[in-house]
Amino acid sequence: MKSSLQQFLHKERALLLLSLLASGLVFFRIFYLQEGNIEGYSNLRTWPRLRFLFLGWNLILAWVPLGLLYLLPYMPRKRWIQGAILTAWLLFFPNAPYLMTDLIHLRVRPGIPLWFDALLLFTFAYLGLALGIRTLEGLRSYLREHYSRTWANGFTLATLLLSGLGIYLGRVLRWNSWDALLHPQGPILDTLALVHSPLQNGEAWLMILLFTLVFSTIYWSQRKQFRNTL
Numbered sequence: 001m002k003s004s005l006q007q008f009l010h011k012e013r014a015l016l017l018l019s020l021l022a023s024g025l026v027f028f029r030i031f032y033l034q035e036g037n038i039e040g041y042s043n044l045r046t047w048p049r050l051r052f053l054f055l056g057w058n059l060i061l062a063w064v065p066l067g068l069l070y071l072l073p074y075m076p077r078k079r080w081i082q083g084a085i086l087t088a089w090l091l092f093f094p095n096a097p098y099l100m101t102d103l104i105h106l107r108v109r110p111g112i113p114l115w116f117d118a119l120l121l122f123t124f125a126y127l128g129l130a131l132g133i134r135t136l137e138g139l140r141s142y143l144r145e146h147y148s149r150t151w152a153n154g155f156t157l158a159t160l161l162l163s164g165l166g167i168y169l170g171r172v173l174r175w176n177s178w179d180a181l182l183h184p185q186g187p188i189l190d191t192l193a194l195v196h197s198p199l200q201n202g203e204a205w206l207m208i209l210l211f212t213l214v215f216s217t218i219y220w221s222q223r224k225q226f227r228n229t230l
Contacts, residue, residue, distance in 0.1 A: 008070050011228050015130060019059060022123045026052050029120065035112050048109070052117075055102060055124050061095035061177065062128050066135040068092070072142055086155075089139065092177045093159060094166025096135065097215045099128025101171045132163075133219050134226040141227070160219065164212030165191065168204060 009016065029035070035048040068089045075081050103121050108114055136159060143152035169175040175187045194201050194208075 004070055004074055008067075012066065012134075015127070015134065018123070018127060018130075019063070022059065022120070022127055023056055025116075025120045025123060026055055029112070029116065033112050033116065035109055051109075052105070052120065055099075055120075058095065058099055058102065059124060059127060061092065062099055062131045064092040064177075065089050065096060066131060066138070069135050069138050069142070072139075077146075089135075090159060090162070091180050093132070093135065094163055094170060095177060096128045096132035097163055097211070098167050098170050100125045100211075100215075101167060129215075129218060130226065132215065133222055134228065136160075136219060137223045137227050160216045161212060163215055164208040164210070165194075167211045168208045172204065172207070 029052060030049050035051065068085055072082070072085055075085060103125055106117055106121050109117070136156060140152045140156045143155055169187055169190065173190055175190070180187050194204055198205055
C-alpha cells in the first residue's frame with residue numbers, strides 16, 4: 001500500500017500541484033481580498049469571505065474516483081469486490097465534470113476583481129475536466145488489460161452517457177453521490193420521472209445531453225494527453 005501511495009504521488013504530481021494552487025487561490029481570496037466584512041454575519045456559512053470554500057470540498061469529491069482507481073489493482077479479483085469498487089467509482093465520477101458547472105457562480109462582487117474570480121473558477125473547472133479524463137482513461141486501460149476491450153469500451157461509453165445525468169442530478173436537483181447509497185430512492189425516482197415524462201422535462205434533457213456531448217468530445221480528443229498507466 002505504501003508503494004501504491006508513492007506511485008500515486010509521483011504519477012499524479014501535476015494534478016496534485018494544480019489542486020494545491022487552486023486551493024491557494026481560495027485562501028488568498030479569503031485572507032487577502034476579503035470580500036465583505038464580518039459585521040452582521042453571525043453565521044460563518046453566510047460570511048461572504050467564505051463564499052468559495054465549498055470548492056475545496058467539491059475538489060476532494062472529484063479526486064475520489066482517481067483514488068478508487070489506484071485501489072483496484074490491490075483488491076482481490078473477486079467479482080463482488082471489484083463490482084463494489086466500480087459501482088462506487090461510477091457514483092463518484094460525475095463529481096469531476098460537475099466542477100465545470102461551478103462557473104455559474106461568476107459575477108461582479110464588491111471588493112473582488114472579476115478577473116480573479118474568473119481565474120479561480122476556471123482553474124477548478126479545468127481540474128474537474130482533467131481529473132475526469134484522467135480517471136476515465138485510467139479505468140478504461142485497467143479494464144482492457146484485466147478483462148476485455150469490449151468490456152472496457154462498454155463501461156466507458158456507459159460512464160460518458162451517465163455523466164450528464166449525474167451533473168444534472170447534482171447541480172439542479174442537489175443530490176450528492178452518497179445520497180445514492182444512503183437515500184437511493186430519491187435519485188432513482190427523479191431519474192425515472194425524467195424517463196417517464198421526457199417532453200415535460202425538455203430543458204433537463206437538453207442540459208443532460210449537452211453536458212454529455214461536450215464532456216464526451218473533450219474526453220475523446222484529450223484522453224491520450226492524460227493517459228498514465230497504473
